[in-house]
Amino acid sequence: MSHTEWWASESFWRKTAIWVTAGSFVALIFLTLDSMSAITAGSTRVPAYSVINHRIDYVFDEKRNFQVPVIGVEEPLFDQTLTEAEAEALVSRGKLTTQAKNCMNCHTLLGNGAYYAPDLTKAWLDPSWGSKDVREQMMVDFLMNPQDRLHNGLGRRMPNLGITEGEARATVAFLKWMASIDTNGFPANFTPIDQSDPPADDASAANGSPIPQQGG
């Protein structure tokens, strides 16, 4: 073995490995700081928890060329307007319930999880609930006693996970809040449940404006 060129030498690649790794990691740290400020609850992309007091829709945005969540008129969940702290406590209980019941090992949330049951990102807006007037109660009833309800033609059924009424209502709050997150158009081509009031007079649900900034 004779002379080794500099570009094939061990020391050159060792130094390269160290600098590339360090540089990438520093870049990731800065991007993480920026992303954290962009996704804190109450930011433009991830609304405050009290967004559950409002109608949430999912509308095509011409400028961004995909669907974005739109926060509409006051439409409190279970007809109860909550303060920010109450809303956070309720959503948090719902999130804890989704973790404690291991939802993610059948469903996906924001597209992540298992693939045995449907994605829950826009569960709140899914047309399967029929009409918005019965949706909340249907969701609670389903979560508490899913085993003997009609699911699909496959025979796949959600098991009874012992979800209490309180947990079920909290889970619905969590799902409603999750539907308000700006997910860059995921899922695509989604047709949300009809939420218009007859006669349709709600301008904010139809104008396609991006999410308004929520108070923290």
Next chain:
Amino acid sequence: MAMPGTLDSANLNGGQKLAVKYFTVALALFGAQIVFGLLAGIQYLKPDFLYGVLDFSVNRMVHINALVVWLLFGFIGSSYWLLEDEAGIPVVGLRLGNLVFWVFTLAVAVVVVVYLLVQIGPGDHSTLWLINEGREYIEAPRWADIGIVACVLAFFFNVAATFAKGRYTGIGGVLVLDLIALFGIYLAGMFYTPNISVDQYWWWWVIHLWVEATWEVLVGCLMAYGLMQTLGVRRKIVETWLYIEVALMFGSGILGLGHHYFWIGTPEYWFTIGGFFSALEPIPLVAMVVHSVFDSGTHNMKNNNHPALAWIIAHAFGNFFGAGVWGFMHTLPQINLYTHGTQWSASHGHFAFFGAYATLVIAFFYLALQKWRGNVWMSGGLAGAWRWKWALGLLNLGMVGMVMAMLVAGYEQSQIERAIEGSSWVGYFVAQAHPWFVQGMWWRQVFGWMFAAGFVLLVWDLLTLGRGERRPAQAHSESAPR
């Protein structure tokens, strides 16, 4: 000194004695992974199977957790395996390492029993602390998280202190730095937040920076050592390659993390950053293929452990196709919008975990077996060699079959559920009921059984290969002329 060809721990150094304990548990957990994978697969075909007893969520959780833990045990075992060879001195603090092995194994057993018997709990923090954290791959309850961190710190102490007291080889240096990153990252997953965007942001730090960065570098270290052992490749060559791989792997993989940040609420700039860097992630995997194939060629494939080298080559190609090609296929946001969270992900996940990681840990099982039997002959003309060859063939074919079946199902899902039906729940079930999907799930199950048969053969082979072999291991040929 015992007769060659019998398993005798006197043939092993201290670190290696501990390594074979880790390997034994790893192999058992690999078996558990397969069993629960088969159960979950059956539930796709027969949804009432074990309904209400072991639901899909439970089987799937045990399936993927057994995966993570058996690979971790395999990596820890492999690190102990090469530690004394590399550092040139006995393991520092081996008694602690032995104690930790038993604690770690017991903790894993308790976690699994709780998963199976308790399964879920009330929607409050007590469930997250005691039963199940409900976050894919890192479901282990918080008490176990803390236990894992403690065990791993002890393992890290063994490795770092042994290299520090002995000598730091290039492999040793990379290994120690990589382990700091690997275990430091785990801490990013140990907190609760109601904000699911923040939750998934840090969750991906753990999952992605493990499997697409630090685990890859770890297997790079193992592969470097494995090529030196089996082929007699010179250290200078493998270590130079190792640095190249680290540069390429971390250079693409760290910011490649961005391909998980397309749809979880994070800003749009991740489209560009994640798409670009993750598209580069296959490059180091190509380098590994070139490296291993070139080294095998320059040594005319003459090696002292045929099964181990065969699994190392399977690793090089499996890593490239499973992690590299299958990852690349759906990493750009333009396609990922339609594939994210479909059977595409499952196809890629199976291929990548097997191709990149399972293969190399199995190669180390064979390295260990050879030495354990007194460094016996494991080259051509080995008695009962059909077993390892058939195990290799069935495991790899079974995996490729499952991967292809899930990919077809994924194509169908991304077309029908996503593109045509607009991702509604009705669209989901229409796609799940489509014959192309259903056929995919049947074929996945058939190839799953093939994979399981390969595993049975692998275990049989690991129990018998080299038994009664008297010839010493084949000596390494002189290094290649170039």
